Amino acid sequence: MTTAPIGSGMESTVPSGQPTDTAPATVADQAPTTGERRLLTGLMANSVALYAVYGAVPAVLLPNLVADIDPGSKSTSLGVISAVGAFGAMLANPVAGALSDRTHGRFGRRAPWMAGGALLGGLSLIALGLGNNLLWIGVAWALAQISLNGLQAPLTAVIPDRTPEHRRGVFSSAAGLAQMLGATLGAAAAAGFAHALGLGFAAFGVLVVIGTAVYLLLNKEPAAPAPQGEVFRWKAFLAGFWVSPRKHPDFGWAFLGRFLLVLGYYCVASYQLYILDDYLGLTRDHANHLVPLLSLSMLPGLIVMIVVSGPWSDRVGRRKPFVIASSLGMAGALALPLVLHSVASMFGYAVLSGCAFGMYMAVDTALMTQVLPRPDAAAKDMGVLNVANALPQALAPAVAAVVIGALGGYSALFVAGILLTVLGALSILPIRTVR
Template identity: 80%
Template sequence: MTTAPTGSGPSPVNAPAKAARPTRPPGERRLLGGLMANTAVLYAAYGAVPAVLLANLVADVDPDSKSTSLGIISAIGAFGAMLANPIAGALSDRTHGRFGRRAPWMAGGALLGGLSLVAVGAGNNLLWIGVAWTLAQIFLNGLQAPLTAVVPDRTPAHRRGFFSSAVGLAQMVGVTAGTAVAAAFAHALGLGFAVFGVLVIAGTAVFLLLNREPAAAAPAGEAFRWKAFLTGFWVSPRRHPDFAWAFLGRFLLVLGYYCVSAYQLYVLDDYLGLTRDRANDLVPLLSLAMLPGLIVMIVVSGPWSDRVGRRKPFVFAASIGMAVALVLPLALRSEASMFAYAVLAGGAFGMYMAVDTALMTQVLPRPDDAAKDMGVLNIANALPQALAPAVAAGVIGAAGGYRALFVTAIVLVILGAFSILPIRAVR
């Protein structure tokens, strides 16, 4: 595996196509199915580990300071995720050889990430758990960056709403199923980590075998230079304001959502006053409550946005819907309010992920750097998820309770909604 020159090229404006649609490319169904399956197993691990397996493991190892310890471990892992995602994407952009640009990085990230998850489950002290989880974050984000580049790489612009809906559906089904399945391993944590590690490895292997990437030739351009490579991660908000607004909008909404979602076990335990066993029983039920609205909105929203040629109204409405959902458990502290929150949040987040992914593919500065730029944008998705426990711990500790956590989450998602409005290249 070798790296290719940096190259240069024009910055396209990718507006939703409303003209005559070309014939669908051959192998589209196989690509779609493989992409959804691989995404689902990756996000199953993302749903299972922070919210259930890691939270329970930290609570077992350090029950007196579980909130603070989970926040510190998550913050360290977040730093690894922040670096790995765009770096892996940029390296895959410049990789050439008979196995293609993305496949070698996906294979390596899945294998090492899966093994790291197994290592987390074997930990019996905070240092081991923190190091192993950081490695898992690094390698899994090394898989995620080239995986997300498959959509801009291999799908036409007029089909990206459909593909984004499919990928968004896979993400949320993966998170929901992962959370539900993980609850069954609440008393067998080591086995639970191993199961999700194997799933990530197997899901990636199946995708790569069924959707072989063509060999990639080295592009012409300037010779590879480290300075240019490292400075390429900075996307100027002045030169590419749409890219910056898209990044900010997703970062704020995902952070607000996962501040509550990542602490769901502790919310049920400490905020509602339930026992640990009752809280573990409710976690999968709340995940299942999200599914109906989530599936419907993901399936409907992406193709609908393709037909009308608009993305921003969908993203804005979904963000406001998320804020309304978060108000419910703040106003009424009960199991019923948590279920109502789950139902509304599922629909809002489903619409958001379906359409926002399509929007992001249309604000990329350069087609030759698609994986790197998608990797930078993925920071707005992966980093808030990893940072959310640390932010939640800080809010709970500073403000003295979970009500402040819900208020913070509501403010964040509303700010995320208004961050989408200044985007000009996409309607």
């Protein structure tokens, strides 16, 4: 496939997935260009808005909506609805990425998919807030997941598309900071809509449209000419989604490591409201008031570790130690509520998980961009890797429901989270082309 030129003046000239040494200090320390600053601002604005939705809906708005409609079976119902959304998310992210790789026209490759995903996602969230039965909620959430993952796939291709490799730690840090700020502030803000859920869903639907508009206005894509001499074939298109772990083992290990870490974290995070309610015995109103406080308590360590870790990994030319350390740190955070069983331990978990996830988000994206099999199919391959992020987030409530129901309640859930995050750390060790 012939790739349309990006034309941003910031493209990487180093093929992704190749081992690299530390960039020279004179290059790594250069001030960002005006184009890089615009790209950074737009990327952060869009990521904050998108991840505010991911923080607000699964953690607060959707559990409250399900509990209002089906209080007797809220845990199981939430798990089923989340599993339905997971299937849509799993398909939408890599498909939208692959289609954006092949898109041509006056508005570029990525912008049409980002705009369409944001608009449809916003409308789906508004419809979700109007739901008064489980079927409506399940369908609306699935549509929202599909649309928002259609936005996320081309958005994540921005870093491999438009940033040089020696800057990717900084951009990965910025993206990670924006994502976690969005998720944390989204969950905190959503608690204020606990008794006005329809308004809350609508507010976050509008927010994601605004965030996407900021990125697109600041970072206009050049027209993408149609590739010459290439015939589209469905068989080849569909086969492209399979990345052989035998031919590209580092890609496979990176996918597995991300999948396990995210699943372990969100198995607990998606049930935070119910943990406070059922595991610690708080009233529902008390639990709703504590959720934003727990989210805000993550912020100091989160911000510090994101700001420090990405540039630090650029300077030392290493990614793996940061990702492994953050995964093990997450396991330690999950152990606190298991052992101590108190509100204080939940705050300790929040602080430590903020530090761990801050380091993880700062460096993981940079590592992922360096194991891509084909730089000319960056959005498709990043979309496949995003399945390891979106799918476990969507599956986590369903997996957690099974663990809680079949293996001994919320204590078993914390044990499962610890095991998954440790296995995620171990999965990074075999990667060879990234230090």
